Amino acid sequence: MSVFTGWRAALRIARRDAMRAKGRSALVVAMIAIPVLGVTALDVTYRSVEPTAAEKLTAQVGSADALFRDPEAGPLDQSVGGDDYNPLSEDPPAPEDAPALDLRTAFPKGARGISIQSVPAHVTTGYGVADVDVFELRTSDEMARGKLDLVDGAFPKKSGEMVATEPFLKSAGLHIGSHITVHGPERKYTVTGTVEEPDNLSLKALYADPGAVIAPWKAVAARDKKVLPPNAGALTWLVKADGGKGVSWSDVMAANKKGALVVSRQVVLDPPPDSEVPLLKKRGTSQMPETSDELSAALITIVAMAVLEIVLLAGPAFAVGARRSRRQLGLLGTCGGDRRHVRAVVLCGGLVLGGAGAVVGVVAGLALTAAFRPLLEEQAGHRFGSLALEPKELLAIAVIGMITGVLAALAPAIVAGRQSVLESLTGHRGVRRSSRVLPSVGAGALVIGVGIAIVGGTTGNSTAVAAGSVVAELGLLCCIPVIVGVLGRLGRALPLSPRMALRDAARNRGRTAPAVAAVMAAVAGSVAIATFVSSKDAEGEYDYTPMFSATSVALYASGEGGSTPAEQLVPAQAAVERNMHTTSAPARISRVWAGSDCDTYYEDENSCGALELLKPTGKGHTCPLNTTGAKELALRMSDEEHRSTMHSPECVDERYTIDTFNGGGSNVVVGGPALLRTYVKLDDPAAAKALEAGTPVLLNRAYAKDGEVTLKAVHRYSDKDKKNRALHPGPARTRTDRLKVYTADAKYAGTPGIRMIMPEKTAHRLGLHTTLYGSIYSVSRPPTDAETQRTDAAIQQAGGTVYVRSGSEAGDRENIMLLVLTLFAGVVTVGAAAITTGLSKADAEADLTTLSAVGAPPGVRRTLSGFQCLVVALTGVLLGTAAGLVPAVALRLIDLRNALKEMRLDPMESAYTPIVLPWATIGLLAVVVPLLAGLLAAVFTRSRLTLSRRAG
Structure with missing residues (x-):
């Protein structure tokens, strides 16, 4: 039998064994798929969240060819991207003295444009009144697509209609069909739809057609001899070239001579050589794309820990599968197969299940990212142009998942190959002593890893921090069997179920230790990042200098309108006392x-x-x-x-x-x-x-x-x-x-x-x-948007020109990242504990049968499963919390080093770099998640056991 024939037979046996034990196979596929899913989703999100040059251009110019604006500097030279310029005149006029430029005279011949003009306005809301920017833009024009998109409803069709962004409608208590009055011209408008700027999803703004707001405002201001709000009337133009030929660099330079600054899609995507850019000639610099030679230590660590989790979680499943199939493997030996054939069958099981898990993980990761895309975009604050899929990266992730499945089966394959045919056929496992070398090596690796991480922190080397953290975690992993063995001795004084759970965990360390280590790996990463983020938040709060007291509300009276500030304050104070929580x-x-x-x-x-x-x-x-x-x-x-x-x-x-x-x-x-x-x-x-x-x-x-x-x-x-x-x-x-x-x-x-x-x-x-x-x-707390708007409305109704100001806190400590990390670590913890519990039941079926046969109550099986799950989850969480502090402290040492550098330049700069533990995250992981895992295991375990005929 050739080598290939032997492997074909091994693959066939592995496939049939996987189909025969569907539950165990699904468990292994899930364990391989979950980390692959996470890495796939992370890769696609990471690639998608950073806009490309074309997407950035679309956010600026929409579907137009260019954006024209007047910097009020006269003739100028500009950069290719339009983000920098130099006036040609050595003494350019001040902006207020610069002659007004009609930008339409700078358009290429035959080009068409739509104007964008904004004004800050005081408008009515569902609660009262609020300040918001009103933009005049022909929103229905195709040139605006990409810069402004319709979400719901319809674009304005006449001068009495507007569209609004969803954040403004939400804060103002309005909806499509609501009426808004713009104070100044005192004109009423109807909201016909909701829109969004894809690159700024949190924007609060109103949009009307040109001439609908500013022209009436100017007419009223001229009649009443009032001054318009600042920046009213500043124009920019979206321009579409004739015939779809785009706005060339020669068109841009011609517009520069007339005083216009241009952002051209064609020029940015296909820039001219530096020799043709006058601004670069004068400055003697070259436009270089922003590049980064640094590898992300965080991403490398995440991928490494994902691979480690697959090995740790899937390895025991392969080991249990090999033990459950030991009779079949023994029969393979009696038919002339040697140890390499036995190893090949187990390794092929890893290949089959690893390949299935990798494919499922990649597909599920893509589907999950697409499903949660709106939520990801909300958190990023802008829309993704598209989901950026890199086939080579996705293929590499799938291959890593498949190879990791094989690696997870490697140790069980070696053990199965060493087992004698007689032991395989009779079902005896033999007696093996725990290795004394592994814990010693682990302790040494733990010390060395911590040292490397600390040295990396003090020298500012983030790669050394990542490497040291991984080495320390691997060292702690090697010590887990000893820790689990010590836990087994703690059950002597406990009741039956927890005592059996601890002893079972200690007796089957090959199954328990990897699951504990997988939980530790997930929790360590989450605790490390959560500790770092909490510490940075505390540092930000320390550096925060409030402009105003956070528990105060101030009224500023202008004294305009003929009444005195004292007279204006009376109704304003009544409005504040009625609508805000004053103390x-x-x-x-x-x-x-x-x-x-x-x-x-x-x-x-x-x-x-x-x-x-x-x-x-x-x-x-x-x-x-x-x-x-x-x-x-x-x-x-x-x-x-x-x-x-x-x-x-x-x-x-x-x-x-x-x-x-x-x-x-x-x-x-x-x-x-x-x-x-x-x-x-x-x-x-x-x-x-x-x-x-x-x-x-x-x-x-x-x-x-x-x-x-x-x-x-x-x-x-x-x-x-x-x-x-x-x-x-x-x-x-x-x-x-x-x-x-x-x-x-x-x-x-x-x-x-x-x-x-x-x-x-x-x-x-x-x-x-x-x-x-x-x-x-x-006040007892800062006022909400609704309370502020009600107060402003009451003040305006009273006819006073009084402004309300409220304080703010240093920052929002409810960081979404901490919540996501906690949920991720919690899911992995519950999953790993549940898998270990399932493996325990599959591996100890004979013991449970004996337990039922000697008259143990049915509930013992349920409580035993719950305590087995609790032991794995709690042990992994506590060890993971300790392991996660290593990279967190090392990264804070890097921050301290950088802060000391700044302080050497300026002693007034603070070097305060605290280390703050995220107690809420740790408490949730250390208490709530293990109890939840144990409770779920107990609930979903059958208390009655169906006795089966003894095989053999």
């Missing part, structure tokens, strides 16, 4: 300035004077991270010391100052005790008493010296401010005053937008001007 009475806040009326626009930024809170020098006033020797000092500090210094009163204003309340560069505002309690959260009777007595309250003590602050005021009056100019003729006057202050505790130094609160009578005593600016509430 305090309103606290008034006023602006303070030193010169002309700051509510009037002046070309000179200092026309209304200047007010500055001078900071003393020396210890306790100067930030140590902004002085000579700061770099060395920062490197000597621990993370906590540097963090504390960064947030100290001396340094909190050194990076940037946020002017929340228009209080000038020094953030000095006028207010009373209510402002302390409401916004500052300073509930101090002494501070309130000081304000009532006319003493300012200083929140940042670094500005005080000997209990006093220095306030420098430059009194400057513009000729436009005739009233104050008559009282204060002549040049600007500078006045410096020393003021006694009440100094608050250091923790109030970082209060957003305020450094000092001054009583109104003190400001007047210093010759400063004040005006009521608004009021502030404390």
Whole structure:
């Protein structure tokens, strides 16, 4: 019998055996298919989520040939992609002085175009009113397809109709058929459909035909002598060339001479040589496509762990299958077959089932990606141009899955080949001692892997981190049989079912250990990424500087329309109290300035004077991270010391100052005790008493010296401010005053937008001007879109020009990635535990038969299955959590290294790189998932056993 004949026979036997044991075969196919499915879906998603150059162009120009816009720079030279340009004039006019350009004069001869024009508008909603951008675009024109697509309903057909994006309709409580009133022209429009910009699915916008909104708005503004909102009337054009010949590079350069900037599909996809691009000639640079020589260590690790999981999960199934077929394999020996033929049969079983699993996995991965494509696009924030399928990559994934099936059958094939014919025919397994070498090697690999990962983290080598993490995980894998054996000794004091489950796991380590390792591998990856993401979130929260308090709502009164700010605030406050969750009475806040009326626009930024809170020098006033020797000092500090210094009163204003309340560069505002309690959260009777007595309250003590602050005021009056100019003729006057202050505790130094609160009578005593600016509430939570819109509607109905502002948190900690990783790890954990339970039942059928024969209650079989599943799941989750911390810590070390580099350049940059454990994810995996796995195993296990005739 030739070699090929022997393998053909082995394949035939393996195929028939697979068809005979359909349940076990389906189990193995599923275990091979699941990781292949995951890698296939990951590959297709990864390729699809990054838009191609053509898809990016479609998002910009739709189905047109080019997009024309006016950068208001006169004649220019541009880059091939239209993302950069240089004016040809050495002294180009300012945008407001540039002559208006009719872009249609720059079109190629015979070209047709549609305009895009936008204006910010105040519109009615289902809850009240909201601000939204309104675009005028002929949405029904084919040139807009790809840039703007219809989702539902119909495009506008007349001037009283609009379409809207789904995010706007959802936030506004509207739907197709709803009516919207645009305030300004006060015209009503009907929503006829929903649209989306494929490259920006979260956009909130309205679309109308040209002339439907802006022209009426301009007419009303001209009649009432009002100023249009900023940016109203800025035009861009989508252009289609005559005859479908496209917009060539010569057309682009001709348009550049007229002052137009062009993004041409033809030019971007087929760029001219660098020698024909004037901008490159002048700059002496070459356009090079963005490339990356780095291999993704994360993707390599994912593929490696997928292969490892196939081997770990499918290997025990092949081993059990070989034991279940040992009599058949023994008969093969009696018919003249030797050990290589026995090995060939088992290996061919791996080839057959591996091939089936690979094909099923690839097909299911493609189908699953297509089914979940809308969800993936929502998470990515843009539509995929198409599902990018790389046949070579998909074939490689299938081949890896098939080869992995063979590798999973390799160890069982070797064991089956070593078994004597007599043992195979009688069913005796023999006695084998556990290897003492494997745990020792595993412990060494664990230590070495951790060391490699840590070294990779400290040197910034992500590939070493990935390699070290895999080595450490493999080392821990080698130690699992010993760990499982130790668990078996813990069952002596337990009831029957858990005791039997632990002993069965310890007795059949060849089946239990790989399943535990597979769970460990899945959980380790999830915990590693979840820990890294949680740590980055914590770092982002630390670096976050709020523009406004998260638990506050502010009302800003403009004083327009003939009424005073105080009169405008009364109905606005009632609206806030009625629609938002306020927890305090309103606290008034006023602006303070030193010169002309700051509510009037002046070309000179200092026309209304200047007010500055001078900071003393020396210890306790100067930030140590902004002085000579700061770099060395920062490197000597621990993370906590540097963090504390960064947030100290001396340094909190050194990076940037946020002017929340228009209080000038020094953030000095006028207010009373209510402002302390409401916004500052300073509930101090002494501070309130000081304000009532006319003493300012200083929140940042670094500005005080000997209990006093220095306030420098430059009194400057513009000729436009005739009233104050008559009282204060002549040049600007500078006045410096020393003021006694009440100094608050250091923790109030970082209060957003305020450094000092001054009583109104003190400001007047210093010759400063004040005006009521608004009021502030404390709220139990930030308001929703609906609450904000209801409040705006009530304010507008009252006729006041009052703006509402609410705070925001540092970020949304409910990261979708953590949820996906947790679900993935949970599914693998439940699956691996269920497979092990199924293998346990198949492998221990004789023991269960004996158990029933000696009178064990029917429920014992159910509870035994549940505890077997629980043991595998819980052990794998705990070991996986420990293994996942290795790459997470190493990657954070890379972040620390990069942060230290930045801090050496700028000591004010934070090197704070915390390691935060995702306790919610860990708790879900360590408690909920194992209990769920055990419960499902118990529920789906039959309590009654059908006794079968003993074979042989």
